[in-house]
Amino acid sequence: MTKIISDTYQRIYEIVRMIPEGRVSTYGLIAKSIGEKFSARVVGYALNNAFLEEDIPAHRVVNRNGLLTGKHHFNPSSLMQQLLENEGVEIKDDKVINFKKIVWDPNESH
DNA sequence: GGGATGACCGGCT
């Protein structure tokens, strides 16, 4: 069955796909990139459906604290950390060590 | 249509 995705989700998916390898981004940054009218909550909600899509690196998206808040939604939950470490991102206690160094801002990258 | 939920953020104490 083809599931129709809201246009808002499409916007979010577009940004997440632009995240380069070995980098991470935050929900707020993505929300701002789409439009300041959007809230980070919507991004998280969209990521929940995005994680169903294989083309969307949802594991590169973390919260502003650099904490892997969405890892519980992965299967297994440690998969998120595994993928990030596989790309060269160091994780400790479910949080990115050099998060501030590898954080990717879609607005600045523009 | 109303109330509640959610992978959140920013500001204040």
Next chain:
DNA sequence: GAGCCGGCCATCC
């Protein structure tokens, strides 16, 4: 520096 509270928008029941 860490913890608490309110606000934000879209989706679900």
